[in-house]
Amino acid sequence: MESDSSISTAPILAEGSTATIYEWKDETVLKLFKQRSSWHTNEIASTKVAHDLGLPVPRVCSGLLEIGQQEGIMFERVDGPTMADFLEDHPTEVEHCAIIAADLQSRMHSMEIANLPLLTDLLSWSIHQTNPLETKTIKLVEDILAQLPAREFLCHCDFYPRNLLMSPQGPMIIDWAIGTRGNPTADLARTWLISRLLLDTEKEPDGKDMHWQRFWDTFFRRYEKLNPSCFDQFLQWQIVVATASLVWDKSLTSMDSRLSFINTALSDSEHPWLRA
Ligand SMILES: Nc1ncnc2c1ncn2[C@@H]1O[C@H](COP(=O)(O)OP(=O)(O)OP(=O)(O)O)[C@@H](O)[C@H]1O
Ligand SMILES: [Mg+2]
Structure with a gap:
């Protein structure tokens, strides 16, 4: 061409x-x-x-x-920075942006759809790929996934401020590579996992990362206000998406922290990621 x-x-x-x-x-x-x-x-x-x-x-x-x-x-073409870049320059907008991002993800999750691949199929396939977890652990995660309701709502699976562009008309969602049909709580757990990995890897000694902590606290509180039952079975989805992420997001650092989260959460023990 x-x-x-x-x-x-x-x-x-x-x-x-x-x-x-x-x-x-x-x-x-x-x-x-x-x-x-x-x-x-x-x-x-x-x-x-x-x-x-x-x-x-x-x-x-x-x-x-x-x-x-x-x-x-x-x-x-969308004119405007990513929400992440915008917030680096406008930290006072953290709460406002967290609220509009949560509203947008919640709106997306209200949309029932009939096509696109099923998220549970993708998760199940991913868990079966070469996975650094022990076979018995993978079996446990498979059993958890089998008990969870698949549902048929629009899911993005990579929803976070780097995939939101601040257009003059408001935020626009880009990067739909793993757009699927599934359970909104699974998609929320994906966003939670991304937030955890970013908070762990972007820690800055001068406390500049504090606005990201505030962003995510506000985001999840707002999402819960809109969907009071959103955290039902959240731990199960957290374990499942963290396991699939070992295959999807190999490029992300902190493979060790994800492995430790999965093993700790499966043994019902305390983990710093579960304290929020
Ligand atoms: N439609 C668009 N209009 C303007 N800029 C865009 C558009 N789509 C993407 N971009 C720019 O390109 C960047 C990367 O786009 P995108 O997230 O789709 O790529 P990617 O390779 O999948 O990214 P990632 O690094 O998230 O894996 C965005 O952060 C944004 O700056
Ligand atoms: Mg992207």
């Missing part, structure tokens, strides 16, 4: 962990993936589902593109 030659001159907007994002023509961006993956068609499908449901999500402007050996997708 014409993109092959234009790519060398297109300005880079951002460098993500899975893709480079180029500023493209007609108010679009090109997300050019570093590796090929069958999940890229899912990113197209789930972004479209969310957009068509009326959620603030960029429009998908192409099918799966082949650019040289690489795969890419064109999206509507």
Whole structure:
């Protein structure tokens, strides 16, 4: 396609962990993936589902593109920083942003859908992949997952401030690679896990990370206010998503802290991550 030659001159907007994002023509961006993956068609499908449901999500402007050996997708361009970058510059907005993020995830979780892969299938598949846990531990996690209700609501599975763009019209949700159909509590547990890993890895000696602690405290309190039963079976989902994350998020540091969390939580013992 014409993109092959234009790519060398297109300005880079951002460098993500899975893709480079180029500023493209007609108010679009090109997300050019570093590796090929069958999940890229899912990113197209789930972004479209969310957009068509009326959620603030960029429009998908192409099918799966082949650019040289690489795969890419064109999206509507959103003007504005990520919520994470915005908060680094505007720490006084922490509570306000936490509330709008929780409202948005809660709104997404009210949407029942009929298509997209089932999150429980994805979790079950992931738990079976080469996993650093002992076989008997994996069996315990499988048994927990089998008891949990699958449900059929829109889930993002990577919902946190780096995947929210602060457009002039309000926050927009991007990066729907693992958009699925599932139980909102599972998706909330994914957000919790990401928050825990970020809080552990972004600790700063000058206490600058305190606003992130405040962000997450406010976020979960607000989400609970909107969905009072959201923490039912939360521990079970925490264990399941932490186990799946050992396969999904290999690039994230703190593999050890996730292993320790899973083993401790399964033995009903105290763990610092459970104290909040
Ligand atoms: N539609 C868009 N409009 C404007 N900027 C965008 C758009 N989509 C992505 N970006 C920019 O590119 C960055 C990375 O995008 P995205 O999160 O989709 O990529 P990724 O490789 O999956 O990222 P991650 O590092 O989260 O794994 C975003 O933080 C944002 O700055
Ligand atoms: Mg992202």
